[in-house]
Amino acid sequence: MIDSHTHLASCEPSDAELVAAAADAGVRRIVTVGTDGASCRAALVAAEAFPQVYAAIGRHPNEATGFDDADLAELKALAAHERCVAIGETGLDYHRDHAPPADQQRAFAAQIELARETGKPLVIHSRAAETDTLAILSERAQGLRVILHCFSMADRIEECLRHDDWWISFAGNVTYKTAQALREAAKRVPVQRLLVETDAPYLSPQPVRGKPNQPAHVVHTAQALAVQRGVTYGELEQAVELAAAQAFGW
Numbered sequence: 001m002i003d004s005h006t007h008l009a010s011c012e013p014s015d016a017e018l019v020a021a022a023a024d025a026g027v028r029r030i031v032t033v034g035t036d037g038a039s040c041r042a043a044l045v046a047a048e049a050f051p052q053v054y055a056a057i058g059r060h061p062n063e064a065t066g067f068d069d070a071d072l073a074e075l076k077a078l079a080a081h082e083r084c085v086a087i088g089e090t091g092l093d094y095h096r097d098h099a100p101p102a103d104q105q106r107a108f109a110a111q112i113e114l115a116r117e118t119g120k121p122l123v124i125h126s127r128a129a130e131t132d133t134l135a136i137l138s139e140r141a142q143g144l145r146v147i148l149h150c151f152s153m154a155d156r157i158e159e160c161l162r163h164d165d166w167w168i169s170f171a172g173n174v175t176y177k178t179a180q181a182l183r184e185a186a187k188r189v190p191v192q193r194l195l196v197e198t199d200a201p202y203l204s205p206q207p208v209r210g211k212p213n214q215p216a217h218v219v220h221t222a223q224a225l226a227v228q229r230g231v232t233y234g235e236l237e238q239a240v241e242l243a244a245a246q247a248f249g250w
Contacts, residue, residue, distance in 0.1 A: 001027050001222050001237050002244040003215040004169050005089070005123065005149045005197035008032040008053070009042040011214055012201070018214050019050045025216040026237075028052060029244065033089050033123065035060035037071075040078045047083035054248065055081070056123050058088035062098035064107035072110045079118055085248045087115040088123030089149055092136075095128040105136070112140045121145035121167075121247055130156055138163075147247055150199050154185040161188065167247045169195035172205035172213060175224040183228045191229075191239040195247065196222045 003022065008015050009032070022030060032047065033056040034040030043055035057079045059067060079087060090111040092104050115122040122144050126133035130153045137146060148160060150171040160166055168189045174182050186194075198221070200213035205220035226236040244250075 001025075001196065001219055002240055003027055003030045003198050003200075003218040004147070004195040004244055004247075005056075005171070006030055006032050006200045006215050007035070007039070007202075008046050008200075008215075009039045010201050012212060013214065015046045015049065015053075018216075019053060022215040022218075023052070025219050027215055027218055028241070029054065029250070030215045031056055031085065031248065033086075034058055034078070035089065036063045037074055037078075040075070044078065044081050044083055047081075053083075054085040054250065055083050056086035056088055057081075057084045058086075058090045058111055058123065059107050060089055061091055061093040061104040061107065061125060062096060064099040064103045067103050067107035067110070071107070072114070075111070075114060076117075079114060079120070084120065085250060086121045086123050086147065087111050087118065088147075089125040090122070091125040092129035092133050093125060093127045094132075105132075108136060109140060112136075112144070115141075115144050121147055121249070123147045123149050125149055126153070134159060145247055147195065149197065150203070151185070152182065154181040157185040157188050161190070161193075167193045167195050167243060169197045170221060170225060171197050171199045172203040172209075172217065172221050175206040175221055176209075177206075183224075186225055187229055191236075192243055192246065194225075194240060194243055196225065196240055
């Protein structure tokens with residue numbers, strides 16, 4: 001299994017403990033995601049230390065206040081690292097008032113172009129901003145591989161699936177009792193474009209809800225999706241691993 005999106009730097013156990021627990025659970029690769037300069041550097045350190053760990057380099061929309069050319073230059077330098085497999089997470093978040101929308105949109109546009117320059121996929125965060133996020137992606141991200149992280153816009157699933165180079169990644173919230181619409185959306189995703197993630201330490205799946213999340217727990221989300229899609233865990237695991245290889249290019 002692949003954990004396509006986690007934040008090792010934000011998890012309490014050491015990276016070594018997290019990676020070992022994930023391996024014991026059958027998680028073969030982990031993408032740890034940066035949200036600012038410090039966490040991007042930490043992601044690269046983890047990716048250098050463990051062969052199954054890769055880094056995504058980006059500026060989270062909540063960290064986009066004052067985003068300028070110096071911030072972009074830092075991202076470019078970090079993204080050039082051989083262990084960086086994606087740009088992001090980037091996008092829009094109107095749920096919290098942590099960064100002005102104009103700054104978020106400027107950072108988002110810059111990272112779209114960085115993904116184009118580097119040939120790496122773009123990891124998208126979108127919360128309470130679905131219309132603007134999808135409009136910007138449709139306008140600016142043509143020809144890019146796009147990964148919709150922690151997919152939550154169930155009512156827009158058909159619109160997202162019209163883009164053949166967009167992957168849909170589901171986190172632990174798809175396992176919650178209230179998430180039936182999201183589970184129905186997960187059934188619509190072609191298997192070659194389906195990813196699974198933890199977003200650890202957040203969004204622990206139902207069997208471990210209330211405890212800090214970690215990459216090993218991605219198997220709970222994958223098991224729930226296998227049941228929802230009417231396939232065996234082994235079949236889903238093989239499909240997700242193939243989909244991740246296509247999305248991230250490893």
